[in-house]
Each structure stands twice: as structure tokens, then as C-alpha cells.
Amino acid sequence: MTTWTSDELDGIEAAEELRIASLRRDGSLSSWRTIWVVRLGDDIFVRSVNGSTSAWFRGTRVRQEGRIQAGGVEKDVTFVDAEAEVDDRVDAAYRAKYGHYAANIIASITSPEASATTMRLVPRAQRS
Incomplete structure (x- = not known):
């Protein structure tokens, strides 16, 4: 299994936003969407502010694979549903990183x- 390097983790963590595109059934990438991203230890997490009805989130359900760009990092990833046990820690990470935004946005x-x-983003080997 491929893991994030320290430089990749640091770059993504420092980025204000992440661009994400899911892999379609035919292997092409969907349109890029800009979302927020947080780091917990050696893991990178994202979530949909609009819940499961968001188009970009629904796209991740098709093949559970895609590509991200953030902080100088561009990487193929697998989208892994996070266990509920990390929700409080992910919430805290979002509050810490984005707390300068209005309270209703953080809510x-x-x-x-x-x-x-x-979802936890798990790096995949780069396509050739």
C-alpha cells in the first residue's frame, strides 16, 4: 500500500483548499471541485459540506478512486469511508484549521x- 510522504502531508495540511476529481466508470476524471481538507497524523480527510447529495461526493461512490491537488501535491487516491470513531477528531481538525470562518460555515x-x-484519502501508485 502506498503511503503519504512527510512532504505531501505537510503540503496538503498547509493548503487552504484541496481540488478533487473522482474517477468515472470509463476511467476519465470528473470535473475538479474545490473543498476543504484536514490532516490527522498520517491521514488526510475530506467531507462534503452538503452531505451525501453533493455531486462531487456521489462521484466518489462510483469507483472510490480519483485524484487530488493541494499544496503542490497531485496524487491519485482511493476514497475510504472513515469510521465514525474519527468524527470528533475530524470535527476538531476542521474547527482548528478553518475556525477563522463564520460560525455557521464551521457548523x-x-x-x-x-x-x-x-472519507480518508489513501494515496495510490501514480498512473503511467
């Missing part, structure tokens, strides 16, 4: 609907 990304979409 949206830490809502039960958003938490239900929490």
Missing part, C-alpha cells in the same frame, strides 16, 4: 450530514 462542515460523508 455546516461539522454537521451530522457532513460527518456522514467523511
